[in-house]
Amino acid sequence: MTQQTFIITGALFGMLAIIFGAFGAHALKKILSEDQLKSFETGVKYQMYHAIVLVTLGFNYQFSTTVMYWCFTLGTILFSFSIYGLVLSDAKGKKLKFLGPITPIGGLLFVVGWLLLILRTINI
Template sequence: MTQQIILITASIFGLLSIIFGAFGAHALKKILSEEQLQSFEVGVKYQMYHAIVLLILGLNYAFTTPAIYWCFTLGTVLFSFSIYGLVLSDAKGKKLRFLGPVTPLGGLLLVIGWLLLLINAF
């Protein structure tokens, strides 16, 4: 895993979280219920949190490993993007139920990423 790939991933996650956050705050506000909008915002927040973590790790390359990178990257994709899919499909009346178990799997990968970072720090 190169420093450049980590920084690119962080940049893409950050960019998309701003776009999705604005999309949620403006375009989706008229379509989603308050509960759906809150769920969507959770996905955006976690995506941005992990964009920042990846940015810090990319700038402090000695603190990361490929396992940490992949846990944070796959965890963010599975967690946040499954929330987006669940919320948007629910708003359209055709909830993609298969995404339900994907969200906690993504969350588990994020937890593992943080645990690996802690272990690596020691």
């Protein structure tokens, strides 16, 4: 994994979080319930948080590991994107229920990524 890969992935996730956030705040506000909108916003927030982490790790590459990269990247895809799919499919009346169990797997990957960062920082 290269320093550039961390930064580009983080920047891409950050850019998409801005686009999805704007989409949610404007276009989806009219078709989503308040609870659905809150769930969508949670996906956007977690995507942005981990975009920032990836960029930060890219600029502090000595703390980065390939496993961290994959935990944060796959965590974002599984967590945030499954929430987007659940919310949008529910709004269309055809909820993709198979996505429900995927969200916590993404969350678990986030936790593992953060744990790896802690362990790397204290040199374990």
